[in-house]
Amino acid sequence: SMEWNAYYTLDHIYGWLDDVAAAYPNVASIVIAGKSYEGRDIKGLKISHGPGRRVIFIESGIHAREWISMTSACYVINELLISNNTQAHAAAQDYDWYIFPVTNPDGYVYSHEQNRLWRKSRRPIGNNFGVDLNRNWNSNWLVVGASTNPQSLTYAGPGPFSEPETRALSNFIRSIGDKIDLYLSVHSFGQYLLVPFGNSTGAYANYYDAVNIGRRAMGALAVRYGTLYQTGNIAEVLYLATGGSDEWVKEHVRVPLVYCVELRDRGLNGFLLPEDEILPNNQEYMDGVLELIYQAERFG
C-alpha cells in the first residue's frame, strides 16, 4: 500500500503498481517501456476503460533526486482509480492514461542508497557516471543549456538518444503518439508550468492556447492551499535548455499540449521537500491536472 506521508523506494513503488494492476484487472495494466542501463524495468501503469480513447501521458522521475515527482504520479493513479474523487474517476473513464512514475530507475535507486542529490542516470562514461536524461532527447540536442562534459550535471550524452532509458521511452511514446492529447513531464522544484521550447520564445500554432490553458489550470491549483505556480515558456521563465523530453514530444510526436511541471517548493527545501508537504503538493497538483483537462476540452 502507499500513503502520502513518506517517500518510497523503487521496489515499493513498482510493487504498488503491480498491486494496483492486480486489484483493477479490467481497467489497469502494467506497461514496460524497456530497461534501464542497469537492467531495471521502466514500468508504467495504463488505465483504460475501453478502446478508442485519447491518451494522457505522465512521465515522472527522469531526474533521480526529484522525489516529489515520483510520488505525484502515484497519487494521480490513486485518484483515478482508488480514491472517491468523482472528477478524477470521470477523467479515468474519458481517457486512456499512461503513467510512468520512475523513468530513471537506476538514478532513483542510487539517490536512495548512495547520494540523495543524484540527478542523472548511472551508465559509466570513462571515470564518470550518468547522463542527464532530460538533455538526451533528439530535439535541439546539445544546442543550449547542456554539456559535453561527462562530469557535468547536464551532460547530454555522446549523442541524441544514446541512452537506453530515453530510447525505450521515446520508442514507446512514438508507438502511441498520434493518440496523445496531453503530455506532462514532471519535475521539481520551483512551482512552474512550462511550455516548449527550451531555446526560444517563438510562438507556434497553439502556443497562446497552451499558455492560457495552463494559466487557468494553475489558478485551480492555487485554490486549495494558495500555492502559486508561474506559467510560461521554458526559455523565458526558467532558463535556456534543450534536448528535453517535452521538446521532443512537441516537435516530433506533435502532441498538442505538452507541459513540464516543476512541483513544490520554490527553493526553501528544494529537492528535500519535507514529507508533510507530499500530500498537499499532490492534492493541489491533481486539482491542476484535472483543470488542465477541463480547459483543454473547452479551448484546446
Ligand code: 0X9
Ligand atoms: O533542467 C531541466 O531539465 C528541468 N528543470 S530541473 O530543475 N527539474 O532539472 C526543466 C526542463 C524544462 N524543459 C526543457 N528544458 N526542455
Ligand code: ZN
Ligand atoms: Zn528535473
